[in-house]
Amino acid sequence: MKEAGTQAPRARKDQLIVKEVRDEVLIYDLKTYKAHCLNDTAARVWKNCDGKRSVSEISRQLEMDLKTPVDDQVVWLALDQLGKSNLMQGAVARPAAFPRLSRRDLIRNGIAAAIALPLVVAISAPTAQAAGTPISDVICTGRHQSDPGGCGGNPCAPPIGSTCINGPGNTCKCA
C-alpha cells in the first residue's frame, strides 16, 4: 500500500540523551525521566524524521538502507509508538487511507515479513528512594513526619511489600 505522503514528521531532539548500542538506540528523556529502547527499524524511522521528508519518503529511504520493500504502514506504526513515547515534535496526522494497524495486524496482512517490526520499549528511571534499600519496621516507626524527608517512603521488609508511610499524628508506619 503506497501513497504519496503529505506528512513531514519531525523527531524531538531537545532534552534527550541519545546513545547507540549496536543496532538499537537508547534515548533518555530528561523531562520525563523515561528511558526508551528503539529497535533497529524504529531507530531508522526516528533518525529520518527531519521535518522535511514525508512518510513515503522515509519508507523509500528505509527500503534503500535495508534493501528490502518497506510499506508505509511500518513507518506509521513506528510513528505511533514514537509519538506515544513523546519522542516526536507534535502529532502527525494520519491520512484516512492509512488506518491505525497493530503489530499483529501487520503480521497477519503479511506487510512486515522481511524486516523486524518497529518496537519502542520504555521504562521509568527509578527515584533513588524507589531503588533504595528496605528498612526495618523499627527504623520506620522511629521516624517522624516532621523529620527531614518525612517518613521517607522507603520499602519496609518485613512485612514484605509494605512501605514506610505517614501514620497517625506525627508518626510513621510500615503499611
Next chain:
Amino acid sequence: MEKVDRLGWTAGISFRVCGLRLGVRVNDPAVLPLVLARLPPGWTPLDGPYVDMMFSLLVGGSAQGTRVRRFNLVYFDSGRLARSLELDGALESLEQALDFYVSAEARTRVFVHAGAVALGGKALIIPGRRNTGKTTLVAELVRQGAIYYSDDHAVLDARGRVHPYPRPLAIYSERMGRRIKTTAAELGGTDAIKPLPVSLVVASEYRAGAHWRARELSPGQAVLTLLANTVSARRRPEVALATLESLVARATVLKSVRGDAKETASAILEELTSR
C-alpha cells in the same frame, strides 16, 4: 552554627568512599568502634577536616539519677533522621543512611540495586528491586561456592567492573519473622576483595514452581533492565548510561523467571562457567 553542632561531640571519623568525603561524629568515644564497623565497605581515612556531608550519632543512655532511658538519635547534616531506644537500631539507621547517601551521590561509581557474586574470575550480577528474592539467590550461590560481592548493591566503575560491597546478607527467617544479618563466612563462602569484569547479568524474578528458562536480552534492552535498578539514574543519567553500556558490551544478559533457589543457582553457575 546549627543547633546540632552544639550537642557536645567528642569523637568522630572523616573518610573517603566512592569519591565522596564523609564524616561521622559521636558524643561517646566508646561507640566509635561500633560506628567504624558500619561504615560503607571500601572506605579509607581522610586527612583533612572538610567533608561533603556529616552524619551524627547522639547516644542517649540513661538520664543521671533516674531510670529514664533517652533516645539514641541519628542526624543527617543538621536534620534528625531516626531515633531509637536501642543503640543497635540507631547504628542500623546510620548504616542505612550512609549506604543510601553513598549509593545516590557516589562520584566515581554507579550503584545498581543488585546482588553480585563471582566464580572463576567472572562476575555475575542479579539486578532487582526489593522483595524479588535476590538475597535468597545470592545466599544460595555463595553456598554453592561463589565469592560474595554484595546482596544489595552492585557497585560499578566506568569500565563496567563490579567492586566488592560486602555488607552481611539480610536473609529473611520465617522462624524469627525478620531478616537476620548473615556473613558470607557463615554461609561457607568468602568476601570478594578485588573488582572483576561482569560476565553475566541475570534479570530474574521469583515465581513459585517456575523453572529456569533463560532468554538473552538485546544490548539495548539489557541497558534498560539495569537502568531500571540504578540508584543514580535520574541524578546522573549520562554517567549511568555510559557505565551500563560498557558493562553490556562485554556481558551476556539473560532473563528468566525462577523457582527453587538451589536449582536456579546451579543453572546460573553453569551458565557463568561456560562463558
